[in-house]
Amino acid sequence: MKWFDKIFKRKQATSLQSSAMGISPQHAKNMLMMIEKTQEKELSCDEVHALLDQYAEMALRGEDTAELLPLVHYHLVMCPDCKEEYEALTRILQAPIEN
Ligand SMILES: [Zn+2]
Structure with missing residues (x-):
């Protein structure tokens, strides 16, 4: 820096x-x-979308996503579109299941 x-x-x-x-x-x-x-290898938005379910579930389980999926983590830091997707997905996963 x-x-x-x-x-x-x-x-x-x-x-x-x-x-x-x-x-x-x-x-x-x-x-x-x-x-x-930016890391050595960057993920495209499509690649991040493919991993987003997994990433959101890990985050909700309290796992260290920055450590486990650093490329997704960095992409979400840099890409507002994917971050928005991620936040929407998190809201869905956190919502109570309606019977
Ligand atoms: Zn993206």
């Missing part, structure tokens, strides 16, 4: 330059953070 804090502190001093490129220092920093969180 430290190295790019340094870079962006310097960048802010020359913020005219970065706004000329249409990218705010904050935006660029967010992009870097996403890249840093």
